[in-house]
Amino acid sequence: MNFKKIELIFFIAFIVLDIFLFTSYMQKDDLVESTVNTFSNNTTDSIMKSIKNDQISYSSLSTKKSSGYYLASPVKNTLRNEAARLHDVLWSYNDQKLTVSFDNSVKLKNVKNPQTTLNILTKDKTRVLYGEDYVYSKSLSTKNVVVYTQKIRKLPVYATNGQIRFNIKNGYVLNYSQSYLSNVQVLKEQKPIISQKRALIWLYQYNKLVNNSTVKWVHLAYTRLLTVNGSVIYIPTWVLAVESNSSGSIQYRRINAFTGAFMEQN
Template sequence: MNFRRIEWIFFIAFIILDIFLVSSYFRQGPIPNANSKGTENTTVSVLKSMRDDQINVGKVSNKKDNGYYISSSDGNHLKEKGNSLRYQNWSYNNNQINSTFATMIKVNADNPQRSLKSIVNDPSQIIDGKDYKYCKKLSTKNVIVYAQYIHGDPVYDSSGQIRFHVKNGYIEGYTQGHLENIQTLRGSRKIISQKRALIWLYQYNKLPSNSTVESSNLTYSKLLSVNGNTIYIPTWVFYIKNNASGSTIYRKINAFTGAVMDDGNN
């Protein structure tokens, strides 16, 4: 693909992106203005309201980091390398490998990366395993997640993850997506802080009463696809436990604009 064509793809992508963000804004309503009431007093007031609603948020950061628009090309990289895989049965669908190991692998529940290190680093068992790192915060007792990282933050979508499936202490198999030809589309820009994202979620009525925000992560999530390329953006992901039922829900918020994204894990 020549440089001129890449420029046009990115130009079209940003037109679509701008349309998407504007339409999201009007569907959701104006984003609460951090300065509309002046001030830190407003933040303190909102945090107090959370406590009154029995929402436990713990310690949250007001630090503002930098983020980027990222592009990844859609391709058949995994499919093309699939014939190198051994000791497993695999299929390819929607740009992902779905595999079942011939022999299940015993996993160390406390340190699963120890059990999987030799597997992930073996190209006959995992394609390009070196491109992923174990991500404890995105893992559960049933799914062990290895993610690709962009500018130090993990990819939240399965399109950039290896997800090992655990049953009764053994890994049965995995699904794998892989981001190819990752490019930064624009220079860095400031993202909203963890505290600001949490406040906006509350103001959007996305934090249920009698709940606990157990953790949050800054990740990269899929925004849209255009012309065989997918755009990713920085995203705050909050993990919220319902104290009454014990169930966990997920909330995502665009770290550039503060717009709430889809609820739930992918």
């Protein structure tokens, strides 16, 4: 048997192993998912009372359930390959992220509502690539950084991948960085998603809610799970912004929307 045939056999075996490991991971998720609905109404009410007793406040939470998908996006240099289409800018590319500086800074029409200007800018294909795939995120934006998230299967992407981050100074847009999920594929059939309220309960039970704090918002979005054979896997995730009432600092917490499992920050 020659070397090329041996190399081909090992390559195929490696791919099969990757598929087996990822399938096993999702099957494990299915087993964990069976525990999601084990709480009785009395237990839920008791936990919500404990949350309030710990001086953790929150706004109205939905009990509505929905469904979602596992998604995969191959690691590609799509933005670098298309960057030549941009005009009147300087750009650089590194680690799947495109950084763009304008020859002439863009003035915001309304500093308090930057999306008024940026919604128009993102639709200009000579200045922003695939801008129509992104939407303004008020929750993730600050005075100096305005964030647009890529939207996939009706959900935003809350990860370093799939976002445009505009840098603002003195009412002008100086530059932006962009990452993009391309060729997104559905890996598995629709799966049920836990409710917004259930996500808060799970987070509290994992002891990841700080006493004397405020849950500013609870959003459903796609976040990164793992990397398999050159593709990044994304899942629906409940992302919670928790602000300490004493220090004012904000922590972002993630709950797997399929299983209720706590997910470490990445």
